[in-house]
Amino acid sequence: MNVTPLNDNILIQVDPELDKVATESGVTLYKPQGSHEHVLNTGVVLKTGMGKKYDNKVVPTGVEPGDGVLFITFVAGYTETSKAVQQIVGKDQAIIKPNDILLVYDRKNPLKFTQ
Numbered sequence: 001m002n003v004t005p006l007n008d009n010i011l012i013q014v015d016p017e018l019d020k021v022a023t024e025s026g027v028t029l030y031k032p033q034g035s036h037e038h039v040l041n042t043g044v045v046l047k048t049g050m051g052k053k054y055d056n057k058v059v060p061t062g063v064e065p066g067d068g069v070l071f072i073t074f075v076a077g078y079t080e081t082s083k084a085v086q087q088i089v090g091k092d093q094a095i096i097k098p099n100d101i102l103l104v105y106d107r108k109n110p111l112k113f114t115q
Helices: 080-089
Strands: 010-014 020-022 028-030 038-048 052-054 057-059 068-074 093-096 101-105 112-114
Touching (some): 038 093, 068 093
Antiparallel strands (some): 038 068
């Protein structure tokens, strides 16, 4: 697929979903069970837009292709627009914003995941 995200959009390859993520520091983050809550996912950055314009300057996204990311999504609604975007980018990919990213990690030294 030959797409390029615009502005501060980030195209990621989403990892298979897990019920919880355990970090090396011992913090365990659990996926919420409610239908209107957020969901934590991990993935790898495939492509990024050049950033968002602010005060005639471009502020970069803060991530680069190959970075591992822990990001948050909200499951409250699934609009026709999000369905159309999902068909274009693929079912295992997503387009997110920098504010959705909670942390960036090195994929060569990944977070320890548990199920």
